[in-house]
Amino acid sequence: MHVLVLPSWFPTDFSAAGAYFYEQLNALQDAGCTVGVVYPEHHSLRRLTTAALATHRFQTRWHVEHGIPVLRRHSWNVRSRLNGTFAARIRDAEQLAQRYAAAYGVPDIVHAMSAQWAGPATARIASIWNRPMALTEHFSGFMRNTLLPEQRARLPKAFSHAHAVAAVSPTLRDTLIRQEWCTAPIRLIPNPVDCSFFTRPARRPTAPPLCLATIGRLVPEKGIDLLLHAFRRVVLEQMGLRDANVALHIAGTGPEHETLRTLASNLDIDQYVTFHGHLSRAAVRDLLHRSHLFVLPSRHETFGIAVAEAVATGCPVLATRCGGPEHILTPSTGHLVASHSVPALATGLRTMVPTLHQYDTAVLRDSACNRFGVVTFTERTMALYREALASFS
Incomplete structure (x- = not known):
């Protein structure tokens, strides 16, 4: 089966967002699918520098990324959040898809990874090619009610045109149904975990020091600020452990990096907190091997692959309880607390440690591995494709 994927976000020179899509596409390749990607990059003008313009000057280029052919248009979002932003990306995506088909042939199915803008683009391309369309929704904006007016105007067409729809978590699926974006049945296809890579260490670390870790983009919805406040309450105030042999490791990059470092200093916990910045996949695994507890303090999360x-x-x-972890964790694997709450996180730490x-x-x-392994993901995605083909025919 030949599948062309249009992701609403994808890794670029400026961001690693969507890196997990590589693992998903490689899993489909291993299952026998021919997979390609088209992606119109529209970067914010805030990233514009002379060096960036030298490599991103509205040109179209082929790449082979993780063994996957990817056709990109390297451009800039000159409209910012104004009306017409998504119309421009949809036009670019259509042009890229036609170039892809000229090189590799028209695919059997077109798959949108999130309807955010790729949904309307995929609907248009699938209609032009007379091919079935699949849609997997990943976007937490439906739960956070942060869709832009242009998205609200365009997304109904994407959902109505899709021949099969999936969501990555029950919470997101229920939100799509409750908000009446989709009246057809919605499959559940969680993001996969590569259990051949994320293995157990030879043995778990012993304390002291007690190592806590969190991994994610440093943006407000990830709630790292809440974790820092809760960590202070537990370590410095309520447990009186000013000289405690404990460490909090924060991995990831994002616009809140300096703000969070300043917050840690102001809370007088900077000696216990390490900001690692971006870590390679192997370094992430190493950090998990060295940690006694992983903490996800997010305000919103559609799935939570790091969990x-x-x-x-x-x-x-x-x-x-921010949308995704409720589907992942059980009493034998962890503990859930209320979101948006420093006291809840502090109580959770005191309970678990x-x-x-x-x-x-x-x-x-x-x-x-049994619930979110690659095999489970592949089986569910192939079932989504079979549903789309059957509905189309």
């Missing part, structure tokens, strides 16, 4: 990866390494997780030795690393790993 599933942590569980696959045998690391227990404390997470907020004394009981970390009770978690069975083999049980954690089996839970992640």
Whole structure:
């Protein structure tokens, strides 16, 4: 089966957002699919520099990324958030798709990864080619009610045209149904975990020091500020552990990097907190191997792939009820607390730290790999394609 994928976001020279899509596309390749990607990059003018313009000057280029042919248009979003932003990306996507078809042939199915703008683009391309369309929704903006007016005007066409629809978490699926974006049945296809890579360490680390870790983009919805406040309450105030042998490791980059470093200093916990910045995949695994507890303090999360990866390494997780982790965690793999709440996170830390030795690393790993392994993802996605083909025919 030949599948062309249009992702609403994808890794670029300026952002690693959507890196998990590579693993998904490689899994489909391993299952026998021919997979390609077209992606019109429209970067914010805030990133514009002389060096950036030298490599991103509205040109179209082929790339081979993780063994996948990717056709990109390297351009800039001159409209910012004004009306017409998504219309421009849709036009670019259509042009890229035609160039892709000229090189590789018209695919059997066109798959939108999130309707955000790729949904309307995929609907248009599928109509031109007379091919079935699949849509997998990843975007937390539906749950956060942050869709732009242009998206609200264009997305109904995407959902109505799709021949098969999936969501990455039950919370997102229920939101799409409740908001009446989709009247057809919605499959559940969580993001996969590469359990051949995210393995258990030879043995779990011993404390001290007690190592806590969180991984994610440094943006407000990830709630790192809440975690820093909760960490202070537990370590410095309520437990009186000013000289405690404890460390909080924060991995990731984003616009809040300096703000969060300043917050850690103002809270007088900077000596306990390490900001690692961007980490390679191998370094992420190493950090999970060295950690006693993974914490996800997000305000909103459609799935939470970092939670599933942590569980696959045998690391227990404390997470907020923010949309995705509720579907991942069980009492044997971690603990859930309310989102948007410093007291809830602090209580969660105080609850979990004394009981970390009770978690069975083999049980954690089996839970992640059985429910979110690559094989499960591939089977569910191929079923989505079969549904789309049947509905189309």
